[in-house]
Amino acid sequence: MxxxxxxxxxxxxxxxxxxxxxxxxxxxxxxxxxxxxxxxxxxxxxxxxxxxxxxxxxxxxxxxxxxTEIKVVEGEKELDITKVKGGINFQDVDFAYPEREQVVSGFSLDIKPGTTQAIVGPTGSGKTTVIRLLLRFHDPSSGQISLDGDDIKDLRVKSLRSAISLVTQTITLFPGTVMQNIAYGKKGATEDEIVEAARIAEAHDFVTSLPDGYETQIGEGGHKLSGGQRQRLSIARAVLKDAPILVLDEATSSVDNETEEALQKSLAVISKDRTTIVIAHRLSTIRHSDSIMVLDEGKVVELGSHDELLDNNSQYARLWNVQTGKR
Ligand SMILES: Nc1ncnc2c1ncn2[C@@H]1O[C@H](COP(=O)(O)OP(=O)(O)OP(=O)(O)O)[C@@H](O)[C@H]1O
Ligand SMILES: [Mg+2]
The missing domain is CATH 1.20.58 (Methane Monooxygenase Hydroxylase; Chain G, domain 1)
Structure with missing residues (x-):
């Protein structure tokens, strides 16, 4: 002007x-x-x-x-994935995000190989954080986490992560077809393997109803998928990866009944003979787990099987009654 x-x-x-x-x-x-x-x-x-x-x-x-300092220091030991049994132990783990209050304190948990451990608790209680510690995105400020007796700090990070399949709704999708996105779970996967993985993950039906089926473009700019659909693709990837440990971290966002049912079915299949950690908001999803832990403000408040926890007037029992409509 x-x-x-x-x-x-x-x-x-x-x-x-x-x-x-x-x-x-x-x-x-x-x-x-x-x-x-x-x-x-x-x-x-x-x-x-x-x-x-x-x-x-x-x-x-x-x-x-x-x-940014690289906080996670590489360990030396390579894992032979075929020999990993999947026993996980958290011993007195404390952790705080940089310049934040402690999110996990005095956390101890022993997960036997091949069992299913559920973790429930209010939003922000530190459930995802525990998983991030197990995957070594961060290291605890004190305490120890071990896999089959080895401190995870002694393992090569790549080795550790290849032993764990992580299933989330916030799965990263790449611009490409559904087929390519599932194939990411395993190098050199064949088309049959991919379709089989999608079937186990209860993803096959929705995928075939997409405009181009397995050839539908997804990811940035592609066909949009719902949270539940993403989660199922994430499970398909995990099935394909076939790692000895499976971690399922469900987002807080509400899951519809259909997705929940699909999730339960595929969980029953893939958690068999595999160490599984499930974080779910609907208790019906996890009621059959071998062990259930209630986490609150980073502390273990309850631990036991569904029946054990229901017996005492626990936080779990109250939550269960609310979710099943009983009082
Ligand atoms: N990257 C981060 N940096 C700083 N603080 C974080 C970070 N991630 C999580 N937090 C904080 O740590 C606490 C625990 O978060 P976390 O994600 O583990 O909770 P959650 O139990 O998984 O919750 P939800 O059920 O909502 O998934 C929260 O108070 C959160 O604000
Ligand atoms: Mg979380």
Whole structure:
């Protein structure tokens, strides 16, 4: 605006002065020409400034990331995945996210190989955090986590993670077909294996009803999937990966009845003879687990089987009664 006013003023005032004979026409022309050359680029100053600010923000983020210390130190030991039994032990684990209050404190839990352990508790109680510790996205501030007796800090991170399949609703989908997205669970998986995995995960029916079936494009910009559908694809990936340990972390977002039923069916199949940790919000999903733990504010408040927990007037019993409509 200021530039336009400046330009117009020069044009008019200069024009009058020239008409009055105060300035040569040649000088006037040159002046207008120069003005144009000098002022016009300024109109883009705002845009340039905007670009500069965005670039600065990005640069700061990248630099922050580069400066982030690598907190998880690699261990030495490689695991032979075929020999992993899947016994998991948490011993007095404390953990706090950087500059936050403690989220997990004095957490101890022993999971026997091949059993199913459920973890329930209010939102924010630290359930996902426990899983993140097991996968070594963070290390506990004190205490120890071990897998088949080995401190997980002594294992190669890649080795540890390849022994664990993680199923979530927040699964990352890549731009590509459903087939390709499931195949991500295992290198060199055949089409038959993929379809079989989808069947076990109760995903086959919804996939075949998509516009192009297994060839439907999903991921960014592709066909949108619901939370339950994503979860089923995530299970299909896990089935394909066939790791000795399965972790299922259900998001708080409400799960519809159909998804729950599908989930229960596939859980029954894939948790067989495999160490399984299930975090679910609907207690009906986990009632048959070998052991159920109630977590509250990062502490273990109850531990036992469904029947044991129902017997005493526990937090679990109250929750169960609310969810099943009893009082
Ligand atoms: N990356 C993070 N940085 C800082 N604080 C975090 C981070 N992730 C989780 N928290 C905090 O840690 C606490 C436990 O979170 P967590 O995700 O483990 O809960 P949750 O039991 O899995 O909850 P939900 O049932 O909602 O999934 C919460 O108070 C949360 O705000
Ligand atoms: Mg969670």
């Amino acid at each position: 200021a530039i336009l006013v400046g330009f117009t003023a020069t044009l008019l005032h200069g024009g009058f002065v020239t008409l009055d004979g105060g300035m040569a026409i040649a000088s006037y022309s040159v002046m207008i020409f120069m003005m144009q050359r000098l002022l016009w680029p300024l109109t883009r100053l705002g845009e340039t400034f905007d670009l500069y600010q965005r670039a600065m923000v990005s640069t700061i983020r990248v630099l922050d990331l580069l400066e």
